[in-house]
Amino acid sequence: KIEVDNHELIDKVVIELIEDAEMVIRAATGIASHYYGVRRDSANNMSAIAIRTQQALIANDTENDERVDQISRAAIGHRSMVVFPLFHQKKVVGVLKVLSNKPNFFSTMELKIIAYMSELVASTMFHAQYYAQDELFRRATRDELTGISNRALFMDHLHQNIAHAKRDGSKVALIAIDMDNLKVLNDTHGHHVGDKALKTLANRFSETIRSSDTISRFGGDEFAITL
Numbered sequence: 001k002i003e004v005d006n007h008e009l010i011d012k013v014v015i016e017l018i019e020d021a022e023m024v025i026r027a028a029t030g031i032a033s034h035y036y037g038v039r040r041d042s043a044n045n046m047s048a049i050a051i052r053t054q055q056a057l058i059a060n061d062t063e064n065d066e067r068v069d070q071i072s073r074a075a076i077g078h079r080s081m082v083v084f085p086l087f088h089q090k091k092v093v094g095v096l097k098v099l100s101n102k103p104n105f106f107s108t109m110e111l112k113i114i115a116y117m118s119e120l121v122a123s124t125m126f127h128a129q130y131y132a133q134d135e136l137f138r139r140a141t142r143d144e145l146t147g148i149s150n151r152a153l154f155m156d157h158l159h160q161n162i163a164h165a166k167r168d169g170s171k172v173a174l175i176a177i178d179m180d181n182l183k184v185l186n187d188t189h190g191h192h193v194g195d196k197a198l199k200t201l202a203n204r205f206s207e208t209i210r211s212s213d214t215i216s217r218f219g220g221d222e223f224a225i226t227l
Helices: 030-035 046-053 070-076 108-130 135-141 151-168 182-189 191-208
Strands: 012-019 022-028 039-041 057-059 080-088 091-100 174-178 214-219 222-226
Touching: 012 030, 022 030, 022 091, 030 070, 039 151, 046 057, 046 080, 046 091, 080 108, 091 108, 135 151, 151 214, 151 222, 182 191, 191 214, 191 222
Parallel strands: none
Antiparallel strands: 012 022, 012 091, 022 039, 057 080, 080 091, 174 222, 214 222
8 A cells, every 4th residue: 555645545556467468467456456367468558558668657537548448447446547567677577557546646756656666566576477486486376285276376277267268168167175074183183184184185186187277275174176
C-alpha cells in the first residue's frame, strides 16, 4: 500500500511479467488479487505500449483512454493508472501498474516514488522468473511438507490449462481430494506419522499423474489435481 499526499491509500497494484508471447499477472493486491495468474496475449494495451516504448505511461481518465483495456478496467474499477516497465540488465521483464479509483489521482511525487519502487521490483522479479531453481522460488511454489506444488502454483497452472483449452477446444478436469481420518491418525499415533502418510499419498499421486498434470496440497488433508 502506498500513502500519497492526500493521505489516501492506493491498494491496487499489479505486476505483469512477460512469459513467451503472453503477459501473466504474477502479483496483485486489492480487488485485482482475484486476477492472479491470469494470462493474456500481448495486445495493444498500456502494458504492451509501455514494454514496446520502454517508457512509463499515465492514464488520468481510464474510461476515456483508448490505450486502456476497458474489459479489465470495468472489472477492477480503476479510473486512473500508471504503468512502469520493469527493467533488469537493460531488459524489459514486465510492468508495474498502480491503480486508483479516482481520475487525475497521481501527482509528480507519487510518480517518483513508484518509479523508485519499480526498480526494486524489477530486480526481484527478474531473478524469480529466470532462476526458477532458486531456493526462494522453490519455497514460494512448493508445499513445504510434501514437496508438491502449493496452492499458488496450482492456480497458475489451472489458469494456463483453462486458457489453452479455450484456444484449442480441449478439456480440463479438476479433482478435489480430502484424505480420510488424518486427525484420527495424528491423535492416535502422533503428527510425525500423519506427516509420513501425507508424504506417502503425495508421492503416490505424483507417480500416477502425467507430466502435463499438476498435483497440489492445498493445506491440511486437502489435495487437488488438474488433468
